[in-house]
Amino acid sequence: MxxxxxxxxxxxxxxxxxxxxxxxxxxxxxxxxxxxxxxxxxxxxxxxxxxxxxxxxxxxxxxxxxxxxxxxxxxxxxxxxxxxxxxxxxxxxxxxxxxxxxxxxxxxxxxxxxxxxxxxxxxxxxxxxxxxxxxxxxxxxxxxxxxxxxxxxxxxxxQKYGPDINTPEASEEYFKSKLQNTSRKIKQVIMDNKIISGVGNIYACDGLNLAKIHPVRSANSLSAKEAETLLKSLKKVINLGIKLGGATISDYRDVDGSAGKYQDEVLVYGREGQKCKNCAGFIEKIKVGGRGTFFCPNCQL
Ligand SMILES: [Zn+2]
Known part of the structure; x- marks a missing residue:
């Protein structure tokens, strides 16, 4: 997608x-x-x-x-x-x-x-x-x-959408207030377009890994510091994705310059069993809200 x-x-x-x-x-x-x-x-x-x-x-x-x-x-x-x-x-x-x-x-x-x-x-x-x-x-x-x-x-x-993740409207203050209001799993909250727009599965997995936050934590269990780190991490992986033209995981990746390059930089998405880039752990795959979710059980707490 x-x-x-x-x-x-x-x-x-x-x-x-x-x-x-x-x-x-x-x-x-x-x-x-x-x-x-x-x-x-x-x-x-x-x-x-x-x-x-x-x-x-x-x-x-x-x-x-x-x-x-x-x-x-x-x-x-x-x-x-x-x-x-x-x-x-x-x-x-x-x-x-x-x-x-x-x-x-x-x-x-x-x-x-x-x-x-x-x-x-x-x-x-x-x-x-x-x-x-x-x-x-x-x-x-x-x-x-x-x-x-x-x-x-x-x-x-x-109006049906929350602010785009890569804009100033997706501010720390806004993000923290949304997280405090819900005990849903953090990964599902950051992928909810009504809260923040534009965080799809690849970037949600990678942002959580970069912030060292476990995907099934309750959103309201994050400290203010963790919420700030997570927001920064999400903006960072999305901006890198934009810079690299997105991710193209397919056999057609090199055609006509239409393909993105983010898949070469991916942190955890699709890397089950491989080494974490943050620590010495290995990436695992679980389901969160029906979506394949990749994370490192060693550093994401
Ligand atoms: Zn790790």
Whole structure:
């Protein structure tokens, strides 16, 4: 499942190529994947692509947006001639031709790349305005979605999420107050998007290891000092994940620069039986809230 660093990475890439391009057509191949009125988007230029939690937002000038969630297996791939970029769930579609049988939505675009082709754009003017490219939304399991929403509807959706872990709004004061209020297991609390957004399973496991806190401790058993250390550790592993373009654990990791590198730096996630990087202990795997959880029983107390 794409986590916050992977989503952040796709959003930056998509913004760099989609910014100012005009949506000339949208084809929905699977109704479940797209909700809303296509006519409110067709003919509009994309002003910006941004992220909040794991939501991807395409901004349009008429106060309309497409909000998207990749869920388990979603991916966005932009194709312009031989150029192909994007990300999300790694699959054969990263390297195969598109559309594929997993392509749920196709968005046709017009216009040159502002950042890459600026010189050419100025010289050739109108010719480049007609340059075609395509954005494909592929999703094997069809849990992901695209929704046409007004600015107000997007804001309402955003209210469902706690502050993003990598922002100042996820402050020590806020974090400590949330932890004090619950006896739920700390790992489940930090993965609860209503409390803090963007801490997925990989980064929750690694953040707890870095902070030397056992994943099944009650949240309200953490001291103020432990809570501060945990928050810092979570921000640290998430920021490293963003810097490395996320984690790509698959056979397609080296394709088209779409893959992240965090899996090479991972502390405990997926390292059952291997040595802890904090101490001389060995990583164990347990289930917490139904999720595979990796930790070191020697240093995480
Ligand atoms: Zn250890």
């Amino acid at each position: 794409p986590e916050l660093p992977e989503v952040e990475t796709i959003v930056k890439k998509l913004h760099s190529v989609l910014n100012t391009k005009l949506v000339s057509a949208i084809r929905v191949n699977r109704e479940k994947s797209f909700q809303g009125d296509i006519s409110q988007i067709v003919g509009q230029p994309i002003l910006k692509v941004s992220r909040r939690a794991k939501l991807i937002r395409f901004h349009f000038p008429n106060n309309m947006n497409i909000l998207a969630h990749l869920k388990m297996t979603g991916q966005f791939i932009f194709v312009d001639g031989n150029k192909k970029l994007g990300g999300g769930h790694p699959s054969q579609d990263w390297i195969g031709s598109l559309p594929s049988k997993h392509t749920r939505v196709e968005i046709d675009l017009l216009g040159a790349d502002v950042e890459n082709d600026l010189g050419e754009n100025i010289l050739q003017g109108s010719k480049n305005q007609q340059k075609q490219s395509h954005l494909f939304f592929n999703d094997i399991r069809v849990f992901g979605w695209l929704r046409v929403m007004t600015d107000d509807q997007v804001e309402t959706e955003y």
